[in-house]
Amino acid sequence: DAGVIQSPRHEVTEMGQEVTLRCKPISGHNSLFWYRQTMMRGLELLIYFNNNVPIDDSGMPEDRFSAKMPNASFSTLKIQPSEPRDSAVYFCASSKEAGTSTDTQYFGPGTRLTVL
Amino acid sequence: KQEVTQIPAALSVPEGENLVLNCSFTDSAIYNLQWFRQDPGKGLTSLLLIQSSQREQTSGRLNASLDKSSGRSTLYIAASQPGDSATYLCAVAGGFKTIFGAGTRLFVKA
Numbered sequence: 001d002a003g004v005i006q007s008p009r010h011e012v013t014e015m016g017q018e019v020t021l022r023c024k025p026i027s028g029h030n031s032l033f034w035y036r037q038t039m040m041r042g043l044e045l046l047i048y049f050n051n052n053v054p055i056d057d058s059g060m061p062e063d064r065f066s067a068k069m070p071n072a073s074f075s076t077l078k079i080q081p082s083e084p085r086d087s088a089v090y091f092c093a094s095s096k097e098a099g100t101s102t103d104t105q106y107f108g109p110g111t112r113l114t115v116l
Numbered sequence: 117k118q119e120v121t122q123i124p125a126a127l128s129v130p131e132g133e134n135l136v137l138n139c140s141f142t143d144s145a146i147y148n149l150q151w152f153r154q155d156p157g158k159g160l161t162s163l164l165l166i167q168s169s170q171r172e173q174t175s176g177r178l179n180a181s182l183d184k185s186s187g188r189s190t191l192y193i194a195a196s197q198p199g200d201s202a203t204y205l206c207a208v209a210g211g212f213k214t215i216f217g218a219g220t221r222l223f224v225k226a
Contacts, residue, residue, distance in 0.1 A: 107159035
C-alpha cells in the first residue's frame with residue numbers, strides 16, 4: 001500500500017490567495033483526520049471524518065478554513081483567503097478503527113504551507 | 117479537556133546510553149496511548165500502541181509503559197543509536213480524538 005498521499009508537498013502563496021490541500025487516505029480506512037503542526041502550538045486536530053461525514057470540526061480555526069470528503073478516497077482542506085499566520089505543516093492521517101482501543105493513525109508526509 | 121505533557125522537551129545522549137522519555141496526561145478515560153516518531157520534514161510513524169487495559173508494550177529496543185491511574189507513560193529506549201535521533205510524540209486517544217504532546221527532541225551522538 002502506498003500509504004496516505006498528500007499533495008502538494010510544498011506550497012508557497014501570497015496572502016489573500018486560496019489554497020487547497022489534498023489527501024488520499026489508505027484504502028479501506030474509514031476515518032480521516034486533518035492536523036496542523038507549528039512550533040508554537042504543536043500538532044492540532046482540525047477536523048475528522050468518519051465514513052466521509054465530518055464528525056467534529058471544532059478545531060477548524062476560522063470560517064476561512066473548510067474541508068470536504070466527497071468520497072472514501074479523497075479529501076480536501078481549503079483556506080480562503082490565506083493569511084501569513086496559516087503558515088504551518090498540514091498533515092492528513094487515516095485509520096481503520098477510529099474510536100477503538102486498537103486504533104492507530106497513519107500519517108501522510110504533510111504539506112508545508114508558506115503564506116507570504 | 118485532555119492535556120498531554122512531555123518531559124524533557126529535548127535530550128542529547130551519547131550512543132549506547134539507555135534513556136527514558138516521559139509523558140503525562142490529565143484525563144485517565146482513554147482508549148489507548150501511542151508513541152510516535154517524527155523525523156525532520158516527515159510525517160509521524162507509530163512505534164508502540166498500549167491499549168487502556170494493558171500496562172506495557174515492547175518492540176525491539178523500545179519499551180513503553182502505561183499507568184492510567186497516575187496519568188503517566190514512559191518510553192524506554194535501550195542502547196541508543198544515532199539513527200534513533202528524532203522527535204518522539206506521545207498521543208492519547210479518547211473516542212475519535214487523539215491529543216498529542218509537544219514531543220521530545222532526541223539527539224544521539226556518535
